[in-house]
Amino acid sequence: MADYVLVLDEGTTSTRAMLFASDGVFVASAQKELTQHYPREGWVEHDAGEIWEKTLACALEVIPKAGGAACISGIGITNQRETVVAWDKATGEPLTRAIVWQDRRTEPFCIELRAEGHEKDVQKRTGLLLDPYFSGTKMRWMLDNVPEVKAAAEKGTLALGTVDSWLTYKLTGGAHVTDASNASRTLLLELAGAQFDQGLCDLLGVPRSALPEVIDMSGELATSDAALFGSPIPITGMVGDQQAATIGQACLSPGETKATYGTGAFVLTNQGEVIPQSHNRLLGTVLSQIGGKRTYAIEGSVFVAGSLVQWLRDSLGIVDVASQTEELARSIPDSGGVIIVPALAGLGAPHWRAEARGVICGLSFASGKPQLARAALEAMAHQTSDLAKAFSADGTPWGTLRIDGGMAANTWMAQDLANVLNIPVERPDFVETTALGAAMLAAAGSGLYPDLAGAAEAMRGNLKRFEPDMSDDVRSDRLERWRKALAAA
Secondary structure (H helix, E strand, O other): OOOEEEEEEEOOOEEEEEEEEOOOOEEEEEEEEOOOEOOOOOOOEEOHHHHHHHHHHHHHHHHHHHOOHHHEEEEEEEEOOOOEEEEEOOOOOEOOOEEOOOOOOOHHHHHHHHHOOOHHHHHHHHOOOOOOOOHHHHHHHHHHHOHHHHHHHHHOOEEEEEHHHHHHHHHHOOOOEEEHHHHOOOOOOOOOOOOOOHHHHHHHOOOHHHOOEEEOOEEEEEEOOHHHHOOOOEEEEEEEHHHHHHHHOOOOOOOOEEEEEOOOEEEEEEEEOOOOOOOOOOEEEEEEEEOOEEEEEEEEEEOOOHHHHHHHHHOOOOOOOOOHHHHHHHOOOOOOOOEEEOOEOEEOOOOOEOOOOOEEEOOOOOOOHHHHHHHHHHHHHHHHHHHHHHHHHOOOOOOOEEEEOHHHHOHHHHHHHHHHHOOOEEEEOOOOHHHHHHHHHHHHHOOOOOOHHHHHHHHOOOEEEEOOOOOHHHHHHHHHHHHHHHHHO
16 A cells, blocks of 8 residues: 655755655655855855755665555655756756856846836845845856856756756656745745746846646655666655745644754744735745645845854864764853854845854853853744744734754753743654655645645654743843844844
């Protein structure tokens, strides 16, 4: 009986295949690291061929643990959203390296568009700002700077897409589709529009013919090539990683909010069927599209979260493994006045300052590894506090924050979030809710559950709750020192 769901979870630093039982119990996984390429300052690239080869290898490792492809009811795909792949439809091969969501090379083009007065209209139509973060300007850069991409466009064989689109193309042997959540991150889709908008494509200089078809996030979306796994497996869930985590946290009603702490940090609040319009430099995005019906979310994106701890580990040698930050943070009563502004890739919401750079303030001879590790974790609460103020100013205050992602396993950080935000924080036992959300969509899409709400209720699991216990004066002092450090960045 086909009662398992296979999730292909495409992250920034690794790819995973994860197997879930129909009740949401995690069964098995295989994971492989992805090579990070940094050819210039501010440039971040992936090898799209490596993404596919390692994703396929992980899937082939996990599928036998379900009893074979025939035992899998559906595949769910979730991915880092704004990373762009260009490939040739005739050969099925990449034309250049993928440009990763963190990449900042298109800032001059964004400045040009802003100077011409386009941002207000673009934000109203797409919910997004003119920032290098989003996919459309990366597509334009490829067309302008990679001869192979330009030549394929002229021949009519160019395919452009985010990682969900690339993986689906390779899995199916040619289907060129993308789900609505990923499409809504391109600057090329109106939030109320069914398909990519010709006017927005013209503004950014991206040929609409090279873009995929925008489809639902759950249902019978496509089918894998039988030659890959021994028999075909339907693809029944496709979703961008932050929307997946929102669904995995069962934030299915308006007002419910989640924060994912992975490479970056991303907060989404369910807005229901109301198209969001932020006045505080937050983003509007598609949360779900099922049966052609959309719900929306308002989002705040922070570029550096877990990658700050990775930097402390790999570049400074502060810790040997990321988990040591919790032990170091607990070993001292406070950070000794040390504040880290982790603008290593600029500042995201609500500041949107691509030129900002990281700052460490308050160093003294008493500062050491514990102070730096604690300051790095405290930076997560500080950045989230800035987002909380912006959400509240947009009329969407948080009553409770549901957290997930790799950093959420850090109990000290979870409590610090509750303390600084002064609201309860909830963490599921299974913090990999990005994969779980994709599993929920795939389970509902394959018919294991009648709808997404039923899948979420059955598969979500247990929660741990953190209540705030910080005094007002300590909280105020922390946030005042953060504001001063932020000004230096």
